[in-house]
Amino acid sequence: xxxxxxxxxxxxxxxxxxxxxxxxxxxxxxxxxxxxxxxxxxxxxxxxxxxxxxxxxxxxxxxxxxxxxxxxxxxxxxxxxxxxxxxxxxxxxxxxxxxxxxxxx
Numbered sequence: 001x002x003x004x005x006x007x008x009x010x011x012x013x014x015x016x017x018x019x020x021x022x023x024x025x026x027x028x029x030x031x032x033x034x035x036x037x038x039x040x041x042x043x044x045x046x047x048x049x050x051x052x053x054x055x056x057x058x059x060x061x062x063x064x065x066x067x068x069x070x071x072x073x074x075x076x077x078x079x080x081x082x083x084x085x086x087x088x089x090x091x092x093x094x095x096x097x098x099x100x101x102x103x104x105x
Contacts, residue, residue, distance in 0.1 A: 004032055004046050006057040010081060018065060018094040021085070025062040029055045061085070068099040079103065 003009075009028065013021045032051045034040040056073065061082055063071045070079060083103045089095035 004043065004051055004054045006054050007081075009054075009058070010061070010085065014085060014088060017092070018089050021089075022062055022065055025058045025065075029058045029062070032058075064099070065089075065095070068096060068102075070102065 013024060016024070031040065032055045035042060035046075036048055036051050036055070057078055060071050060074050060078060063069070064074075064082055064086070074082075080103070083100070086095055086100050086103065090097045090100045
């Protein structure tokens with residue numbers, strides 16, 4: 001289940017560079033979407049709703065990393081979950097510090 005558990009997936013990205021995180025996000029979201037469409041085998045113990053939530057959350061992180069903006073579908077919980085990743089990227093000068101400042105608002 002952890003392959004499609006966002007709360008496990010997100011911390012696994014913490015020490016990676018921004019391009020690797022974005023690549024992982026696209027790959028993970030695409031894989032889950034293919035499973036949703038029946039183009040890849042289902043994963044035992046994972047239902048479509050769980051996959052849909054995983055895809056939405058991963059794509060939201062990708063959007064933030066690409067645009068620096070909070071997607072209108074971003075929950076407050078997700079917004080705060082993304083903060084440590086963005087802070088780590090800003091500390092490595094891979095993400096504009098102004099984006100991190102948005103987490104305070």
